[in-house]
Amino acid sequence: MSAAAPSAQLSAFAPRVRIRRGASVAFMVAALLAIAISMIMLGALIVEIAVDGAARLFTDGGAVDREARGGGIISDLPTPAGMGWMTWAVPVAILFPFVGPRLVNALVPGLPRLAERAMGFIVVAPAAIFVHILYVRFESAYFVEYAKAVGIDGASGNIFQVLGEASGFQIVRLLLAGILVPLAIFAAGWFWSHRMRKPSLIIPAIMIAGWVVYLFMDPWFLSSFPSRKPAEAGIFSAVTGTLYMMVITAAVAFPLGVGAAIYLEEYARRNWFSRMIQVNISNLAGVPSIIYGLLGLQVFVRVLEFERSVLAGACTMALLVMPIIIVSAQEALRTVPPSMREAAYAVGATRWQVIRFHVLPYAFGGMLTGNILAMSRAIGETAPLIAIGALTFIAFLADSPTDDFTVLPIQIFNWVARPQSGFHEIAASAIIVLMVILLLMNAAAIIMRQRTRTDW
């Protein structure tokens, strides 16, 4: 390039009018398209899992005994919920960060990177949907048989018919699953585009590993409801109850907690009011959890009339872990050195742009770590849930967020308290499951902290 070229180029920038900030229209359109496509895929996912959920619901509260299910052999089980989306999520997660943006770049060079990524999603989606259709084809023959066996009238393989029977909360549940999966995919893409190759491979790897584990593990204990006979009792309702509650807890507590931390660290003036809030947050972290249970009982169960529901439990848990999340998010924000903020301000960034493009990305790993640790505290909490009246014998899946529910620790507590030794054994099994979940969460937190650490 000649020496004169740079200045010609730079002067193209020169009009000294106030330049429009924010995303360009083209990018908005691309992003909306991507969202639309993923919503369509989500729809397929919803239908898919709704079929499963409905089928399970219609098995009369898990009354199908082991003989009728063929002794718990995996191939005789109904299509496992979650397997369906894996068939398309895995190819998307693998293909999207690798192929999508490059394909788009080859087709239409010169797009902004974000648009490239968004369009990459669109390009890859058909491949994923194709895999999905193959999967449905493969499974539907079996599904018809199963539906007949469990008594869904006129089951013909038309999954839309079954969807009509699915309840509201099932849809919500599926939506949550549908949000988590695209999020995981996005995370994979994000790590990839930030040159963090290993994490971007870990996410699809986890999906594949989960699938493999599901194939080889006897899922009977995990997929059975509690029973009066230890041999038939399982932790299906406890695990799902725990997962529902955790998802709702995180969905409530993380945005609120991070928002509060951002406000306190980035926006609040240092005056007596913000100091008072700060001190009280620290105090709240030390309040015994049973007190939160009583608070939840009064506020969520009685005043707001959530009843003894998943929602009431999750809201109570969210209150319980909020101080932890806020404090850890504040610490994460404080690790971003002032020189980074100054550097961003010095090129004309607004306060929000500084937070959005610099402070939050650099602090996000730390925030996520804090959130996971807070969740791993919540997952083992028993007292507040007993206070708000979570039940111990739940022979059905929560049908709406206002349904009764149970969680793993309560189930374990219940079994341990029984005289029969058979229950003690399955309590031990349940404890192992709880421990595995906890260890996985803490491992995820440690990995996340290692991966996202920046040496300034």
Place this chain on the structure above:
Amino acid sequence: MARNFFTLMRSSAPGATAAAEPDRATAPPPPPNVKQDDAGGGVHLDPTLAAVRHEITEAVDMALQLRNVSAFYGTFQAIDRMTMPIPQNRVTALIGPSGCGKSTLLRCFNRMNDLIPGARMEGEIEFEGRNLLDPNIDAVEVRRRIGMVFQKPNPFPKSIYENVAFGARINGYSGDMDRLVEDALRRAALWDEVKDELDKSGLALSGGQQQRLCIARAIAVQPEIILMDEPASALDPVATLKIEDLMRELAEHYTIVVVTHNMQQAGRVSDYTAFLLAGEERVGRLVEFGPTQEIFTNPLDQRTEDYITGRYG
């Protein structure tokens, strides 16, 4: 208009010669015992404001015109009523002992002090006919047009490309970003070293490269003025020389204000020099301003001479 030719009269030192300028003829000479500030009507009897301002002999526009600029941190006054111009497309050096308010003054120019709780500025900094210190002026816009390079290199922990592109992107630049990044890196004399690894993290560069990356980042938003706060103090002599060469080249297109503790550096790179000094009460004041040549060869204030020759603190 303020951006026309400036004539600054040396007001206190004896034996100075005032060149005849066209519009000087109409103005009556100030009384010898009264210090006349060019802030229009600002007549001070305060002897501490008796800054020596050498005459600017060349025809040059003024990028900034400071009038009675004071800055406070809470109740502590860091700089007191400084009045001087910043000539356009020239390198102006701010020199003075530690704590005399050089950084504070520099951070007034792009309203960086706004970010410090309790910091406050008074007076006027005229920039294209407007007062930069006016609270109605959008500080974000000011910072886009008056860029800054910091003492410690502070690249973002992102790729080299992203480091340079960030400012242009948030300001809505819609041209060819690759070209812009390349041009900025070329101007910062960094392109040849990094052109094959634009995806590498900015933090993976050496200190000198990082500082040039920061300069490229400042250039990429196409500012009019670039402020540099001791840009070479963390660098070895070779990297320092590179930065100095760079400043000289950049002065063709940009106005540069640089803080430095290195007298040789100030002498080498700057066209104009301002000497600041804080007295007993730690309030920084302007002592002498003028062409670097004059300040270094013919300082009119004893304190300037002492400082330059290394006899001062």
